[in-house]
Each structure stands twice: as C-alpha cells, then as structure tokens.
Amino acid sequence: HPGTPVRPDTPAGALSAWTVVVPGPFFGGFTYHFDPATGPIPAPGVRVRVPFGQSERVALVIEPTSSGEQETRPILEVLDEAPLLDAETLACLRWAAAYYHHPLGDVVFAALPKILRGERRLEVEALASTPAGREALRDGAARGERQREALEALAASTRPVPATRLGPAAVRRRLLEKGWADATRVTAPADWPAPAEPGSETAPALNAQQQEAVEALVSGADGFQAWLLHGVTGSGKTEVYLALIERELAAGRQVLVVVPEISLTPQLIDRFARRLAVRPAVLHSGLADGERLAAWRAVAAGTAGLVIGTRSAAFVPLARPGLIVVDEEHDAALKQQEGFLYHARDVLIWRARQLAIPILLGSATPSLESLRHAWAGRYRHLRLNQRATGARMPAIHCLDVRGQTMEAGLSPALFRAIERHLLDGGQVMLYLNRRGYAPSLLCHACGYVAGCPHCDAFLTWHRQIGRLRCHHCGFEQGVPADCPSCQAPLSVRGLGTEQLEDVLAARFPGFGIVRLDRDATAGKGVMAESLGRIARGEARLVVGTQMLVKGHDFPGVTLVGVVNADQALFASDFRGPERFAQSLLQVAGRAGRAERPGEVLVQTHDPDHPVLRRLLTEDYEAVMAAQLAEREQAELPPTRFAGLIRADAPQADTARAFLTKVAEELREHFGEELSVWGPVPAPLARRAGRYRFQLLLLARVRSTLHRALWQVDDSVGSRRLGGRLRWSIDVDPIDL
Ligand code: ADP
Ligand code: ZN
Numbered sequence: 001h002p003g004t005p006v007r008p009d010t011p012a013g014a015l016s017a018w019t020v021v022v023p024g025p026f027f028g029g030f031t032y033h034f035d036p037a038t039g040p041i042p043a044p045g046v047r048v049r050v051p052f053g054q055s056e057r058v059a060l061v062i063e064p065t066s067s068g069e070q071e072t073r074p075i076l077e078v079l080d081e082a083p084l085l086d087a088e089t090l091a092c093l094r095w096a097a098a099y100y101h102h103p104l105g106d107v108v109f110a111a112l113p114k115i116l117r118g119e120r121r122l123e124v125e126a127l128a129s130t131p132a133g134r135e136a137l138r139d140g141a142a143r144g145e146r147q148r149e150a151l152e153a154l155a156a157s158t159r160p161v162p163a164t165r166l167g168p169a170a171v172r173r174r175l176l177e178k179g180w181a182d183a184t185r186v187t188a189p190a191d192w193p194a195p196a197e198p199g200s201e202t203a204p205a206l207n208a209q210q211q212e213a214v215e216a217l218v219s220g221a222d223g224f225q226a227w228l229l230h231g232v233t234g235s236g237k238t239e240v241y242l243a244l245i246e247r248e249l250a251a252g253r254q255v256l257v258v259v260p261e262i263s264l265t266p267q268l269i270d271r272f273a274r275r276l277a278v279r280p281a282v283l284h285s286g287l288a289d290g291e292r293l294a295a296w297r298a299v300a301a302g303t304a305g306l307v308i309g310t311r312s313a314a315f316v317p318l319a320r321p322g323l324i325v326v327d328e329e330h331d332a333a334l335k336q337q338e339g340f341l342y343h344a345r346d347v348l349i350w351r352a353r354q355l356a357i358p359i360l361l362g363s364a365t366p367s368l369e370s371l372r373h374a375w376a377g378r379y380r381h382l383r384l385n386q387r388a389t390g391a392r393m394p395a396i397h398c399l400d401v402r403g404q405t406m407e408a409g410l411s412p413a414l415f416r417a418i419e420r421h422l423l424d425g426g427q428v429m430l431y432l433n434r435r436g437y438a439p440s441l442l443c444h445a446c447g448y449v450a451g452c453p454h455c456d457a458f459l460t461w462h463r464q465i466g467r468l469r470c471h472h473c474g475f476e477q478g479v480p481a482d483c484p485s486c487q488a489p490l491s492v493r494g495l496g497t498e499q500l501e502d503v504l505a506a507r508f509p510g511f512g513i514v515r516l517d518r519d520a521t522a523g524k525g526v527m528a529e530s531l532g533r534i535a536r537g538e539a540r541l542v543v544g545t546q547m548l549v550k551g552h553d554f555p556g557v558t559l560v561g562v563v564n565a566d567q568a569l570f571a572s573d574f575r576g577p578e579r580f581a582q583s584l585l586q587v588a589g590r591a592g593r594a595e596r597p598g599e600v601l602v603q604t605h606d607p608d609h610p611v612l613r614r615l616l617t618e619d620y621e622a623v624m625a626a627q628l629a630e631r632e633q634a635e636l637p638p639t640r641f642a643g644l645i646r647a648d649a650p651q652a653d654t655a656r657a658f659l660t661k662v663a664e665e666l667r668e669h670f671g672e673e674l675s676v677w678g679p680v681p682a683p684l685a686r687r688a689g690r691y692r693f694q695l696l697l698l699a700r701v702r703s704t705l706h707r708a709l710w711q712v713d714d715s716v717g718s719r720r721l722g723g724r725l726r727w728s729i730d731v732d733p734i735d736l
Contacts, residue, residue, distance in 0.1 A: 020059035021105035045083025129154035133180030190301035231384030233589025253322025260331035283309030329361035394598030408503035426558030436460035436496035445488035516544030555594035652691035
C-alpha cells in the first residue's frame with residue numbers, strides 16, 4: 001500500500017532510499033532518497049520525478065535499497081498514488097530485461113501505455129463528504145432528487161467519490177457552494193463497461209476431441225502447466241479457447257489471449273463478443289493512446305475480465321489471472337524484431353509459471369521448440385486431427401514444373417486447374433511471397449541490375465506506382481527508360497504479386513480479383529473491403545503474400561496454388577524447412593473449409609525434396625521429428641541455446657574487427673563449453689549504408705550462454721561505440 005513504509009525499521013523522519021529506472025541505455029537502476037516529511041513515501045511500481053544530470057526525468061521505482069555510503073539525490077515528487085505495475089509484473093520485466101540483455105529502464109517504460117511514460121497523473125476531480133453535508137442529508141435540506149442522491153453517495157463512501165459519478169456539473173457545484181462537500185483529487189477509476197447483453201450466439205456442441213481437450217485442462221492440476229493444442233486448420237481450436245474462457249470468466253478469473261497479428265484481432269473480437277457476455281479489452285498498436293490506456297488500466301485493475309492483444313500485451317499486469325492463451329504460437333511475429341528482442345510466447349510461459357496458472361499454446365503447425373517440449377512430456381500435448389465442420393482436409397499435390405513452359409510463373413497444369421475451379425463455381429487463391437511487379441529489372445545486353453545504392457539488394461519494380469523500391473531501407477527512385485550503362489532496353493526478372501494479378505485478370509476476365517499484400521491493403525479500410533469482396537464471392541481470384549496464410553476463413557475457396565515452393569525450400573536459413581512446412585499447411589488450410597472439397601497444388605522444381613515428400617506422404621509431426629534430428633546433428637536450436645551478437649557500422653572493418661575481438665575473448669574464456677561461429681556477414685550484408693556482421697554463440701547449457709553474454713556486456717560496456725559502431729544481443733534468435 002502506498003501509504004505504508006516498505007521498510008518498517010526506517011526511523012521516523014529518516015530518509016528512505018530507492019532504486020529507480022529511467023528510459024535509456026542503462027542496464028542498472030539509480031539510487032535516490034526520499035524525505036518522508038514531503039509526503040507519502042513511494043512504493044515499487046510508482047512513477048516519480050527525479051533530478052537526472054542537468055535535467056529532470058520521470059522514473060519508475062523498482063525497490064527499496066540501502067543508500068550505502070554514496071550521497072544520493074532526492075526524489076522530487078511521487079506521481080502515482082498507487083503502483084502502476086504490481087510485484088509480479090515488475091518481476092517479469094526484470095527477468096525479461098536480464099534474459100534478453102536489454103536495458104531495464106527501456107523494458108519497464110515500454111510496458112507502460114504511452115500516456116504514462118511521461119508526467120501525466122492519473123487523477124480526476126473528486127468530492128468528499130463534509131459534516132455539513134451529512135447534516136443536510138439528515139435534515140432533508142437538499143433540494144431536488146439529484147442533490148439528495150449525490151449527498152447519499154458521498155455519505156455512503158469512506159473515500160472521495162470521482163465527480164463524474166455524482167450527476168451533472170450543476171449539482172456538484174451547488175454541493176460545493178453550500179459547503180456540503182469538499183473538492184479534492186483521486187486516482188481516476190479504471191472502469192470498464194459491464195456486460196451489455198449476453199452473447200447472441202450459442203456454442204456448437206463440442207466434438208469428442210474438443211471435449212477431451214477442454215476436460216483435460218479443466219481437470220488438470222492447479223497451478224502452472226503448459227498445454228500444446230495442436231489442431232489442424234479448421235479443427236475448432238477457437239471453440240476450445242471459448243469454452244475455457246467462459247469457465248474462467250464465470251469463476252471470476254481473467255484470461256489473456258495473445259495473437260501474432262493485429263489483423264487477426266477484429267475477427268476474434270467479433271467472435272468473442274458474439275459468444276461471451278463481456279466486452280474484451282483490446283491491446284494493440286493500432287489504438288489511440290487514450291483507448292489503450294483505458295483498456296490497460298481496466299486489465300491491471302481487474303475490471304476487464306478478458307483481454308485480447310498482440311505481442312506487447314504479454315506484459316500487461318493481471319489483477320486476477322486465470323488462463324493465458326497464445327494463438328498461432330509458431331508465428332515469428334510473436335518475436336519482436338527491433339529494439340527489445342523478446343518473444344511474447346516465451347515471456348508468457350515465464351509469467352504463467354510465476355502466476356501459477358495454465359498456459360495454452362495453439363497452432364495447426366506448432367514450432368519445433370514447443371513440439372519438442374510436448375514430445376518430452378514437459379508440455380501436455382492435445383491433438384485435434386479433424387475439421388470441426390466435418391469438411392475433409394484438402395488433398396495436396398505437387399506440380400513438377402521442370403521443362404514446362406511457364407507464363408508469369410504459372411505452369412499450364414496450374415492454369416488448367418484454375419480454370420476448372422472457376423468454372424465449377426469455386427474460388428481460387430494463389431500464394432506468392434513476393435510483392436511488387438518484379439523483384440528486379442535487368443539489362444540483358446550488359447548484365448546491369450537495378451540495385452539499391454544503400455543495401456546489398458535489388459530494387460523491386462512497383463509498376464502501379466511506377467517506382468523502383470528497396471524493401472529493406474525504403475529507398476525509391478523512378479524507373480529508368482533503359483539501361484543506365486549501355487542504353488539497351490531493360491527486362492523484367494522474377495515474379496511479384498502485381499504481375500500475377502495482371503496476368504490472371506487478363507486471362508480470366510470477369511471473375512473479379514483481389515490482391516492481398518502490404519501494398520494493396522495499405523489504405524484505411526482497404527483490407528476489410530477486400531476481405532468483404534472475397535467473402536461475398538465478388539472476387540473469385542485471390543492473389544497474395546504471407547497475408548493469405550494468416551487464419552482467414554474463406555468458405556468458398558476450393559483451390560489453393562503455391563506458385564513458388566522452391567523459394568522457401570531452398571532458403572539458406574536453418575529454419576527454412578520448418579517455415580516452409582508451416583506456411584504450406586497454413587495456406588493449404590484455406591482450401592475446402594466448407595462443403596466443397598479443397599485441392600492444393602504446389603509448384604516446384606524438386607518434387608523429391610525430402611521435406612515436401614514427407615509432408616505429402618506422412619504428416620507434419622514426421623517432418624518436424626526429422627527436423628529435430630537434423631538440428632541435433634548440426635548442433636542448432638532448439639537442441640542448443642543460441643545467442644546472436646550483431647554489429648554494424650559505416651565501415652565494414654569496424655564491425656568485423658569488433659566482433660573478431662569479442663569472439664577471441666569468448667573462445668579463450670569459455671573453450672569447449674561454448675561454440676562461437678563467426679564473425680560472418682549478416683544475411684543482408686549492407687543495409688541503409690551500414691555494414692552488418694554477426695557472431696553466433698551456441699551452448700548446451702543455458703547459463704553458459706548467459707554468462708558469455710554478460711561477459712561481453714561487461715567488457716564492452718556501451719552499445720554505441722567509436723566509429724559509429726552499434727551492436728546488440730539477440731537471445732533465442734529467429735533468423736540466423
Ligand atoms: P480453428 O481455430 O482450429 O481454425 P475454428 O474454431 O475457427 O477452428 O473452427 C472452424 C470452423 O468450425 C468454424 O466455422 C467453427 O464455427 C466450426 N466449429 C468449431 N467447432 C465446431 C463444432 N464442435 N461443431 C460444429 N462446428 C464447429
Ligand atoms: Zn536499400
């Protein structure tokens with residue numbers, strides 16, 4: 001409680017000392033003292049104003065400390081009446097900062113809604129009852145029903161009442177004028193709308209496998225347990241979540257649901273709202289600051305029972321936690337790729353353990369990390385093998401395109417299949433993970449290729465806007481009329497979604513076509529409009545990137561074509577095969593979800609590729625079991641603990657030399673315990689004018705990896721060095 005001294009042994013009038021953090025590249029906290037004579041003393045989780053260097057900063061109190069010998073500077077002001085972050089959330093943030101080797105102040109302030117990162121107080125005007133007011137109430141002196149009601153509300157409350165709860169402003173003014181109430185300020189209440197009306201939709205009767213999954217969780221031991229819900233696309237995982245959420249809410253506990261993509265929230269929110277008698281609190285980056293603050297506070301205060309959010313919702317304080325759900329747990333979007341490089345799923349597993357509650361990880365294509373835990377019995381494995389609607393899983397076939405005459409990347413067989421499905425009244429979806437018209441422009445005469453002046457990358461031709469664009473740094477320029485070095489005409493190389501759209505629109509006029517990629521859906525409301533056209537059957541052809549893969553339910557789709565499987569099959573990343581299997585099954589899962597059976601055609605030059613063959617003849621778990629064996633052999637994650645040290649600078653030598661020195665020190669100090677690979681150029685060796693190198697650390701024992709990373713932190717110190725060198729640490733990297 002904010003009014004209670006945290007250290008009871010502090011003699012009255014003595015100064016108390018506190019560790020606080022401020023945003024910025026500081027790994028530790030700072031010690032300040034507080035003079036209790038100046039007001040109620042701080043508590044962990046409240047914001048304070050402190051002198052910092054020559055200026056002042058808003059800081060967050062972490063814990064009481066002994067001030068030691070040092071002279072400390074004073075806390076100038078306590079900004080919050082009650083802690084913004086509870087002890088559990090603070091512990092999680094401290095763990096995450098240490099685990100991911102990121103400055104604690106940045107981690108803590110990033111966890112607060114933007115409005116609370118500054119000095120803004122959470123206060124509203126309030127009224128407190130006075131003896132005169134209580135007398136007036138007894139004597140019936142109040143005129144009018146509204147005045148009497150306000151006086152009654154004040155008399156009934158031991159604390160000041162927020163003014164907005166006391167009727168119109170005129171009534172409040174009268175109470176103050178007559179001395180029946182005193183004006184004061186209180187912490188703004190974290191109100192959340194009460195259930196408006198019960199959900200209008202009733203739940204389908206769960207099938208046997210769904211029922212089993214729900215019962216397993218319900219009868220599972222109290223306390224922490226991780227569950228992996230591995231259910232094929234359309235198997236009714238969301239119904240399992242709903243059944244469990246209903247139970248938790250009825251028992252008065254909160255449920256936190258985290259999804260990888262903001263685009264997945266609207267459909268989930270709609271579905272939850274139709275079924276549950278609660279308004280879910282929503283937390284994602286697309287909200288206005290005020291909306292986000294209100295939702296965040298309602299969750300932290302426990303007034304909102306259900307919260308749905310993206311990655312950053314992993315850190316929201318929960319007042320009465322009951323269950324955590326991570327949907328699409330395999331999705332790389334759950335890992336933050338810039339700044340604080342945390343993985344929301346892994347943070348939530350830590351939190352569930354700390355909170356002693358179950359966590360449910362759901363996916364049609366679980367990550368190798370989670371499957372491995374499930375196979376080893378550390379997570380409990382629940383399977384849903386069939387589609388809940390009774391629809392059959394689509395048949396997947398390879399189209400061997402070797403020696404075929406291709407038009408815009410499509411083989412004659414794929415063209416025929418598209419035509420057949422369109423004429424049969426079906427919808428057709430073509431998946432190509434490359435946006436723009438063509439990935440490069442090339443001169444056939446001299447070999448010139450339009451490249452980015454700042455990156456080791458080609459420029460993508462965006463024909464609709466008539467520009468060449470770098471997808472890595474945002475550089476763009478006009479399209480040259482002909483080759484800048486020999487003036488011969490330029491030709492197109494490769495295939496992007498714009499080109500696919502053009503070719504299909506010309507070949508199948510009158511069927512309506514929608515393109516779903518980042519360029520085509522950028523405008524406000526465009527995405528919803530496009531999804532609507534597909535749902536209403538106005539567009540019978542859909543062309544898209546990774547966006548198609550993400551969980552949309554289009555019942556009319558009967559054919560899914562994977563235009564270029566080789567792109568993923570031959571990716572150099574060690575997770576390439578895993579990613580390939582995941583996106584293939586996810587995009588295949590869009591086919592045949594309703595009455596009409598689905599078909600999936602995969603174009604490849606290597607139909608005998610072991611991953612592809614195993615996927616078609618066995619199943620996903622067989623592919624992943626083989627992957628695990630390969631990773632073990634190659635000593636890669638998840639069989640080893642990995643950390644990546646990245647460095648970049650305007651001069652290649654600066655970055656390489658820095659990592660070479662780090663590597664030498666680590667090899668010398670850790671010997672056999674730690675494998676140090678590199679330094680090597682990063683996959684994109686030059687980006688935005690900076691040369692990028694990386695060093696991979698692998699250890700059998702987690703603590704070895706962390707000791708190594710701490711040693712680097714200690715010996716190097718600052719993350720920004722001479723020669724404009726920057727470096728960073730990525731624990732459990734996704735991309736190597
Ligand atoms: P997933 O989350 O696994 O993709 P959903 O929960 O979205 O699957 O379910 C897929 C479809 O099946 C939805 O249209 C849903 O309404 C329906 N469905 C789910 N469970 C059942 C059930 N037990 N009986 C009938 N239909 C169901
Ligand atoms: Zn570039």
